[in-house]
Amino acid sequence: MAVTAVPDSISEEYYQINEAILDSFSKYRLPLDLFVFNYDAGQLLTYSRKDTRFSNEQVEEIRQLCSEGDLFVSRADHPIYSRHIAKQLDLVLVDQNLKETEVADISIRALESRLDEFFAQPVKPLFEKLYADVQVITEYLWTDMHRLRLFVRRLHTGDHSLVRHSINTFSVGLWLYMLSAPEETHRKDFDQAAMALLLHDVGMAKISGFITGKTTPLKPEEKEKIQAHILAGYKIMHKLDQSHDVMRQSTLEHHERLDGSGYPQHSKDISQFGRLTAVADAFSAMVQKRPYAEAKTLDAAARELTAARNKFDLSMSGKILTALVSDTFGKVR
Ligand SMILES: [Fe+2]
Numbered sequence: 187m188a189v190t191a192v193p194d195s196i197s198e199e200y201y202q203i204n205e206a207i208l209d210s211f212s213k214y215r216l217p218l219d220l221f222v223f224n225y226d227a228g229q230l231l232t233y234s235r236k237d238t239r240f241s242n243e244q245v246e247e248i249r250q251l252c253s254e255g256d257l258f259v260s261r262a263d264h265p266i267y268s269r270h271i272a273k274q275l276d277l278v279l280v281d282q283n284l285k286e287t288e289v290a291d292i293s294i295r296a297l298e299s300r301l302d303e304f305f306a307q308p309v310k311p312l313f314e315k316l317y318a319d320v321q322v323i324t325e326y327l328w329t330d331m332h333r334l335r336l337f338v339r340r341l342h343t344g345d346h347s348l349v350r351h352s353i354n355t356f357s358v359g360l361w362l363y364m365l366s367a368p369e370e371t372h373r374k375d376f377d378q379a380a381m382a383l384l385l386h387d388v389g390m391a392k393i394s395g396f397i398t399g400k401t402t403p404l405k406p407e408e409k410e411k412i413q414a415h416i417l418a419g420y421k422i423m424h425k426l427d428q429s430h431d432v433m434r435q436s437t438l439e440h441h442e443r444l445d446g447s448g449y450p451q452h453s454k455d456i457s458q459f460g461r462l463t464a465v466a467d468a469f470s471a472m473v474q475k476r477p478y479a480e481a482k483t484l485d486a487a488a489r490e491l492t493a494a495r496n497k498f499d500l501s502m503s504g505k506i507l508t509a510l511v512s513d514t515f516g517k518v519r
């Protein structure tokens with residue numbers, strides 16, 4: 187096996203492609219430029235340009251180069267590469283060359299397309315696909331809080347969409363969950379929390395875009411229809427055999443408020459996870475531009491939530507504000 191003493195300057199711009207990743211592409215034609223490390227010259231040389239049609243001999247040679255650790259792709263091709271990996275997300279766990287920021291980007295991209303599919307058609311096979319990807323992501327996030335911060339740094343702050351809102355709620359909520367999770371939290375708890383946050387608003391997928399997109403005040407009957415997303419969401423998840431505690435709490439309780447002013451139960455008795463979802467949900471909604479309201483800055487949203495301590499659990503909204511003030515999340519894009 188060759189010793190791959192690749193200079194640092196090279197690994198900044200290129201990364202080694204491993205066999206699992208290579209196998210995931212069509213073997214006769216790759217959508218990426220390939221490079222080989224030349225030991226005599228001490229540098230990378232172009233092996234082939236993207237979309238070159240390979241002969242059987244070349245396919246063999248490429249495999250050989252790859253197994254010896256001498257095959258590279260350029261970080262300039264990252265958009266193509268990440269689109270590819272997002273479709274087979276488990277590859278992020280075997281690719282040692284991806285930067286943590288790249289894994290976060292790819293994971294979010296994968297969640298976007300899985301959620302899109304699932305919201306369009308909330309059925310078992312699409313749920314399973316989404317769940318498989320979420321498990322890859324939780325496997326990755328589970329052990330390292332820093333990685334989760336990179337997700338929070340990538341909050342969508344542009345126009346509202348159900349998918350983007352759901353991912354925001356997932357990132358913020360899971361960050362809050364990890365901060366307050368007791369020592370004995372199991373991986374399964376973490377997975378369930380992740381799914382519950384991501385799908386807290388699944389019922390909205392059933393509400394007509396005519397109502398959700400309205401810029402004028404809603405009529406009482408339209409308000410009722412929006413509020414029906416709570417029960418609709420719970421029913422969808424129940425039908426998919428996903429009515430475990432945190433899923434039930436997130437779907438049913440995320441619009442309840444501590445002072446009883448929420449809906450649908452006007453309950454003051456809200457579970458810990460219901461309160462967490464409420465904070466993550468409200469914060470995520472406020473930082474996006476909605477049909478009826480401008481986007482607030484992260485800071486303004488966090489301050490508004492902590493000020494509304496009669497409605498939102500201050501022990502959670504306070505954590506967001508503290509992290510923002512102390513710049514724990516780092517620069518939020
Ligand atoms: Fe909701």
Ligand SMILES: [Fe+2]
Pocket residue numbers: 351355386387467471
């Ligand atoms: Fe929501």
